[in-house]
Amino acid sequence: MNIAILGYGTVGSGVALIIEQAHTPFTKKLHVKHILIRKGKNKILSTMCDDIHTILNDKDCDTVVETMGGIEPAHTYILQALKSGKHVVTANKAVVAKYLQEFIECAKENHVKFYFEATTGGGIPWIEGLDKAMRIDEIDHIYGIFNGTSNYILDHMERYNADFDKILKEAQSLGYAEADPSADIDGFDIRNKLRISASLAYAFHVPExxxxxxxxxxxxxxxxxxxxxGYHIRLVAKTKRQGNKYGCVVEPVLFPQNEIESNTKNNYNVITLHGKTIGDLKFYGQGAGKLPTANAIVQDMIDINENTTRFETSFTNQMHYDKSLCLCDYIVRTSTKAFGAFSDCSYTLDTYQGCEYLHIKKVAVYLMHQYMREVMKTDPNAFMASIFEGENDD
Amino acid sequence: MNIAILGYGTVGSGVALIIEQAHTPFTKKLHVKHILIRKGKNKILSTMCDDIHTILNDKDCDTVVETMGGIEPAHTYILQALKSGKHVVTANKAVVAKYLQEFIECAKENHVKFYFEATTGGGIPWIEGLDKAMRIDEIDHIYGIFNGTSNYILDHMERYNADFDKILKEAQSLGYAEADPSADIDGFDIRNKLRISASLAYAFHVPExxxxxxxxxxxxxxxxxxxxxGYHIRLVAKTKRQGNKYGCVVEPVLFPQNEIESNTKNNYNVITLHGKTIGDLKFYGQGAGKLPTANAIVQDMIDINENTTRFETSFTNQMHYDKSLCLCDYIVRTSTKAFGAFSDCSYTLDTYQGCEYLHIKKVAVYLMHQYMREVMKTDPNAFMASIFEGENDD
Structure with a gap:
């Protein structure tokens, strides 16, 4: 298999490193022929080029690995590669969440593969695990910690009784968080990953x-x-279906001490699916990082090269977002003047070290987020978290 | 795919149920043609027969699912089926642990598949996850909770401050434990599962x-x-390798409260592998039970039917059991007169509610088990557990 890697950052160079250093019968068949770098950058390796057409026109290059990130030119390059009859493997969650259906349909038309394990859960074989479970069960519930950066921050704030800003800076200096941490801490990175997972589970391209x-x-x-x-807090993405109705949400969730999620530390991820015959399955591992993410990309390439049959997603379902499908209990910290936003809810009030916390019972997730948008207008420092509804597994 | 199911107990009937009730494009292609039951039993279904030759001689039957359990006649029937050019899928850990190499080599010679996902970790896609990880990484460490019955007992003793015998009876009445619970509580079931996992990881049929x-x-x-x-106790199987040296052990292990294993409840299993590029991967789910185990069997059949390429284990390595590769700290409860067994060890003594507990530092696992065999001769009620050595993940 002759490969072109688009982008030579952390993940792209990790892919090249694994291919160079892993000497298994599977990795030995992979050969990096081209590396696309930005125009004007130094071509330090003989394989480097700065024109996508060098790759698109090379009939001997059968697989393109996209690790550039962002929407454009990634979207265009992926489509061009598929249309040139090349398989595409990508780690780019933003572009996949947005164009999943287009990419999968384009790959089918051109009789090539489009694989994206590395977009969701880094090195965790989550996409494949989900695909596989769907060969037997309808998946009616997915939830998990999908983002290493936010987990690192929450876990370390908890363990070291530290301020958000201090731990965020620490995460940035360790390379776990970007200079602009918004995608990680505001939940947009996780939204992309949930959108990809739910779209596969529901055979329907879930809107964002x-x-x-x-x-x-x-x-x-x-x-x-x-x-x-008695709670630990984690930033969680979750989705639930009932027939052709579904709900999706990203929000902070409070887990009792003895749940797996409460004990998922540092930048680890854990993702759960539920199906009728399989019950709960959890996949745990490094959700980000150079080598784990590159490992997922190389696994996709091996699957293509070995001609491994995988579940073929189609988008044949018509699903409806149901505002009342998901109900949760919430805890909200806000100032007294913002309490009015919750006048339709049943709540009790608790005061702790001078702060007021509302405990709100069984409110529709969709409504709760609407209330909080109101609250944040008058109290931009407010915070909310839902309470985990465990299965009754005793 | 035309299937013959050998044995119609919990797992065998679960396989038939999933094939009947799951209506996916994958399960629809599976058809149960024969069910082998014991001679003299009532043939309540038209597919039932009591002679293995009916199945072996049926050229239209391409896959045999063995769910009888035990060594014979399972061993003979599996070999006969493979030699008749039929794929074999089994959930029988005892026979696979013992004859893994023979079965795999026989399947290769006859150009058919031999799959056994359901032997280890029930519905958890562990064997496939391990196989897949090995396409890139050498696996140098495997450990986990591989047995639902013992986990149920330990978790419930802990949670309800209850006696062993009371919880064992409860587990038996729930169908989690056999009338003769020895295989589960003495660790032999887990030994089989570790032997299967380590043999795959090391490309060497590990002796028992x-x-x-x-x-x-x-x-x-x-x-x-x-x-x-501050510890929770779990019955654990673990193996470690260094080059061509390895160690394997089954023993009770003490985990700090905030480890995933401490929070693995009821009859759930969690199994961890470690590889150079992937780091730690954990697979969590129902390690036993009718539908999860049947799910794993049906997944194997789908892989065969879809012609999915999987890692082909060969037994080309020559590995050596190294008595000094694994060192652990231990806590032992025994009577004063048995202390002499540990005279070569460095230990401290703690007394708790009238019982004496030795805390032993860094002793070779192999030696420690030897000492305990001595101790049990004079104090048959003694108990020991090792202390989990976590990765330093902070």
Whole structure:
């Protein structure tokens, strides 16, 4: 298999490194022929080029690995590669969440493969696990910690009783968080990953307009309060279906101490699916990082090269977002003057170290996020989290 | 695909049920043609027969699912089926642990598949996950909770401060434990699963003569003591390799509260592998039960029917059991008169509610099990557990 890698950043160079250093019967068959770098950059390797057409026109190059990130030119290059009869493997969640259906249909038309394991859960074989489970079960529930950066921040704030800003800076200096951390801490990265997962599970390209609430306003004291109640907080994406109705949300969730999620530390991810015959399956591992993400890309390439049959997603379902499908209990920290937003809810009030926390019972997730948008207008430092509804597994 | 199911107990009937009730494009292609039952039993279904030759001689039947359990006649029937050019899928860990190499080599010679996902970790896609990880990484470490019954017992003793015998009876009445629970609580079931996993990871059919210590002698008070030290106890199988040296052991392990294993409840399993580029991957789910186990069998059949390429294990390595590769800290409860067995070790003594517990530092696993065999001769109620050595993931 002759490969072209688009982009030579952390993940792209990780792919080249694994192909060079892993000497298994499978990796030995992979050969990096081209590396596309930006125009004007130094071509330090003989395989480097700066024109996508060098790759598109090379009939001997059968697989393109896209690790550039962002929407354009990634979207255009992926389509061009598929139309040139090349398989495409990508780690780019933003472009896949947006164009999943177009890419999959284009790949089918051109009799090539489009694989994207590395977009969701880094090195965790999640996409394949989900695809496989669907060969037998309808998947009616997916939830999990899909983002290493936000998990690192919450876990370390908890463990070291530290402020958000201090841990964010630490995560940035370790390379876990970007200079602009918005995608990670405001939940947009996770939204993309949930959208990809739910679209596969529901055979329907899920639109992105579901509620998303991040962790930007969480304080050290919130965490102490949640701990005092026996909870650990994690930023979670979840989706549920019932027939052709579904709900999706990204929000902070409070888990009891003895749940797997409460004990998912540092930048690890854990993703759960539920199906009728398989029950709960959880996949745990490194959700980001050079080698784990590159590992997922190389696994996709091996599947293509070995001609491994995988579940072929089609988008034949018509699903409807149901605003009342998901109900949760919530805890909200806000100032007294914002309480009016919750006048339609049933709640109790708790005061902890001078802060007021509302405990709200069984409210529709969609409504709750609407209320919080109102609250944030008058109290931009407010924070909310839902309470995990465990299966009754005793 | 025309299937013959050998045995119609919990798992065999679960396979038939999934094929009947799951209506996916994959399961629709599976057709149960024969069910082998014991001679003299009532043939309540038209597909039932009591002579293996009916199946072996049926050229239209391409796949045999063995769910009888035990060594014979399972071993003979599996070989006969493979030699008749039929694929074989099995859930029988005892026969696979013992004859793995023979079965795989026989399948290769006859150009058919031999798959056994359901032997290890029930519905968890563990064998496939391990196979897949090995396409890139050498797997140098595997450990986990491989047995639902023992996990149910330990978790419930802990949670309800209950005696071993009471919870064992409860597990038996729920169908989680056999009338003769020895295989589960003495660690032999887990030994088979570790042997299968390690043999795949090391490309070497690992012999069964590694140390195994179960949970038969654990008391309510031991659990209270471990809790007081901050530990949860789980029955664990683990293996480690370094070059062509390896170690394997089954023993009770003490995990700190915030480890995933400590929070693996009821009859769930969690299995971890470690590889150079992928790091730690954990697979969590129902390690036993009618539908999860049947799900794993149906997945194997779908892989065969879809002609999915999987990693082909060969047994080309020459590995050596290294007695000094694994060192652990241990806690032992025994009577003063048995202390002499540990005279070569460095230990401290702790007394808790009238019981004496030795804390032993860094002793070779192999030696420790030897010492305990001595101790059990004079104190048959003694108990030991090792202390989990976590990765330093902070």
């Amino acid at each position: 307009d579901f509620p998303v609430y991040g962790i930007r306003t969480i304080t050290k004291q919130d965490i102490t309060y949640f701990k005092h109640l | 003569d590694f140390p195994v210590y179960g949970i038969r002698t654990i008391t309510k008070q031991d659990i209270t003591y471990f809790k007081h030290l």
